[in-house]
Amino acid sequence: MKFTTSFFPTQKELPVDATIPSHVLMLRAGLIRPLAAGVYSHLPIGLRVMQKVMQIIREEMNAIGGQEVFLPALNPIELWQETGRVEDFGDIMFHVKNRPMVLAPTHEEVICSIAKNFLRSYRDMPQIWYQIQTKFRNEPRPRSGVLRGRQFLMKDSYSMDSSWEGLDESYDKHAGAYKKIFSRCGLKFFIVGASSGAMGGSGSQEFMVESASGEDTCAVCPKCGYAANVEVAVSNIPPLPRTDGELKLEEIHTPKVRTIDELVEFLNVPAEKLAKSLVYMQNNKIPILVLMVGNDQLNETKLANALGANIRPMHPEEIVQFTGAHSGSLGPIGLKNFKIVADKRLKDANGLISGANKDDYHIENIDFARDVRLDGYYDLREVKENEPCVECGEQLRVVNAIEIGHIFKLGTKYAEGLKTYFLNEKGEEKPIIMGSYGIGVERIVASHIEQNHDENGIIWDTSIAPFQIHLIGLNMKNETVREASENVYQLLIANGYEVIFDDRDDVTAGFKFKDADLLGMPLHVIIGEKNLSDGNVEIKIRRTGKRSVVAIDDILNKIEKLLH
RNA sequence: CGGGGCGUGGCUCAGUCCGGUUAGAGCGCACGGUUCGGGACCGUGAGGUCGGCGGUUCAAAUCCGCCCGCCCCGACCA
Known part of the structure; x- marks a missing residue:
């Protein structure tokens, strides 16, 4: 066309x-x-x-x-x-x-x-x-x-x-x-x-x-x-290990410490010692406490599937109303009327720190087997980059x-x-x-x-390219170029190729090249005065940018090779 | 639905805060000319109810109110 x-x-x-x-x-x-x-x-x-x-x-x-x-x-x-x-x-x-x-x-x-x-x-x-x-x-x-x-x-x-x-x-x-x-x-x-x-x-x-x-x-x-x-x-990330010793629950003062990162710094403990608390509402009426390891990310879809219910994060007012504390000081100890679920990594872990349900306080030495009344452990965490594959141990992307x-x-x-x-x-x-x-x-x-483009435009695969060949007559006001371009165009379509022919005579060569790169047909056939005077045309492969000069008589052979 | 941004010639935008000639630019478009292998150049010209409605004012693209539309983040996504 x-x-x-x-x-x-x-x-x-x-x-x-x-x-x-x-x-x-x-x-x-x-x-x-x-x-x-x-x-x-x-x-x-x-x-x-x-x-x-x-x-x-x-x-x-x-x-x-x-x-x-x-x-x-x-x-x-x-x-x-x-x-x-x-x-x-x-x-x-x-x-x-x-x-x-x-x-x-x-x-x-x-x-x-x-x-x-x-x-x-x-x-x-x-x-x-x-x-x-x-x-x-x-x-x-x-x-x-x-x-x-x-x-x-x-x-x-x-x-x-x-x-x-x-x-x-x-x-x-x-x-x-x-x-x-x-x-x-x-x-x-x-x-x-x-x-x-x-x-x-x-x-x-x-x-x-x-x-x-x-x-x-x-x-x-x-x-x-x-x-x-x-x-x-899921990934092959290990559950938390149990540590020796039976330590009592202790309240610790943690003024203005709200996030896991702040806790890690304030208490100088690894994030794996912390049980993060998230609060949700199930079907708009049942309060749910979700416990995750340190900075493990909760996947809400997993939570919804585990509970078989609609869930939404609790609003800040509801958090205070149901727990007596603000987000950042919540935990499983002493929490009433909540359904409590935890990520599998926390199963039977001990020596953990979580919120005290009292602002500015946390509780340490929590033993999940001993201290927490749980309604179940589920796989709730979102897999992170570089964790080991469950199948082969390789790092996941x-x-x-x-x-x-x-x-x-x-x-x-x-x-x-x-x-x-x-x-x-x-x-x-x-x-x-x-x-x-x-x-x-x-x-x-x-x-x-998305998978096939560069800074200049689209790079179509031949199988779905709108046209296989983008034919460019560079200076269409030059009679020789015009005639040769027209002949090549007719030759290509007569041989069953789908050709888009830039036959405009009012734009410059650069303009046509830019359009050709933008449109992204697999092969560009370029007809210009200099090559033509030697009986040649140029063929450019859009994907690689590779150019070759071929004799006009040899166009069909060359194209056939390049397209397949 | 919540948060943010935007709406001015075909495209990309300036002008809006602080109201005041005839609303501008580049690109594109039309005509003439020069160019012709990586988004050329010169000249002339056409093209805009400034998203819509209402209000304030002597005067509104500009201020106020309501509405509509588009984009982004979030919620949502058999």
Whole structure:
């Protein structure tokens, strides 16, 4: 496609509203335009990338027997009331004002409504149906460009099986397909076990791309491949040892000492001698004391999962009301009406110091086995960088990551809610066993840019590049250059290449080079007067910056080699 | 929803504190000319209800109130 007759709105100035690389580059390279918070238009180049990604997805989904469907985004709210997910989604779901309808944030309900009428027998299964469609979610805070939008393109597939073994098989097929899809899209990714959360079901895994711009945090082992979301990750950090001697509880005066670091300094003891106290409210009514070792960080998701409840940090007024002291002087000794839980590292430890529930006082020689009435030890701490891997002992890395895919074994939750039954071999009525498997299409594009860019712009992998070749005619007012460029353009497209041709005659060479680097096609073919006078053109590899001068007659050979 | 920031030509911003010619700059755009291998230059020109509504005032981009929108941090995130 030619620049002069196309819509390729690049911009050199930094967009003020974008902060992360992929967002900045998608705007500058003219892939997207914002319309409202979390809502983007996809312009020609951006759409081409999305289409490349979708094509890869389709090929791999079809390869595991998936069948593409196209489902309504507009759903009767009644359908969602049947599964109780109107409440589950709450404000996340968009509601239509002048009809009892909602905009679908996902499509389990619609799939079931179809399946219940047509999958009546075990002989009708297994089935895999997938869609690549816009989903709507009223995110409280859209952010990071296309990474968290209110309207986004998602590949969702749904497996329907008549047995649990069948579900395992469908799930494994998807896991395999996902690895191929993300690899083909040129992404470096890893897979983590995840909790199935409100989707319910028996198992789930997330496909993650490491990125400073990611919203998730994962612990990954560089040696054995252990990887887990910090919401579930564990490390091999040892529990606290018991020390000899039976020392009595003693109150110590600690004026104005509130933080663990201040205590370490004031008492001149290691942080591992301190039991940090955090206070939460469970379901808004039960006060919870959480004890952690020294400066171990509490992971609130782990706490919520351990308690099986909603939790929130206690407000300062509540802390005083329930404990009689302020944050910084709290501890397990003498605390009444609290549910007390502790991190596993504290199990049966002794010789510890914690707050006295009296401002400016702490208590020493606390023995968890002797002095503390505990409601349980749980894994509550967040894994930190460089802690030993549970699998192999290697130092763990803790990284931010973008979730690009998530696969769930749903089981029978939706089928039961929507009365989606079939008859098994014995003629018994059973709920269909489902799985659901999502991929964020925009997230693949943004992740790819996050992983593949430099200070000049995007560096596309050939597999999803909007064009393979960026052809530059340097001085298009020079008749020789114009003619040669046009000929090369025709030659390349005649040979099946996707070419973007900068045929503008009103910008300078430097301007074109900058645009080419920004747009990031894998190969740049540069046609200028000097090389042309020797019958040559220049080919630049965007990723390496490496240039070579080749004879015009040899272009096709050279390009073929460089692209594969 | 809490905290912070911002809203002035297509883009990036100045001007707002301390009200007062005809609201500016750079980039982009149009026309003419010179350039032509790393975001060229000269000249001419078009383009703005200063986010919206209301108020104060002789006078509002500027002060006050309400509202809307966008970005960032947090909460939230099947």
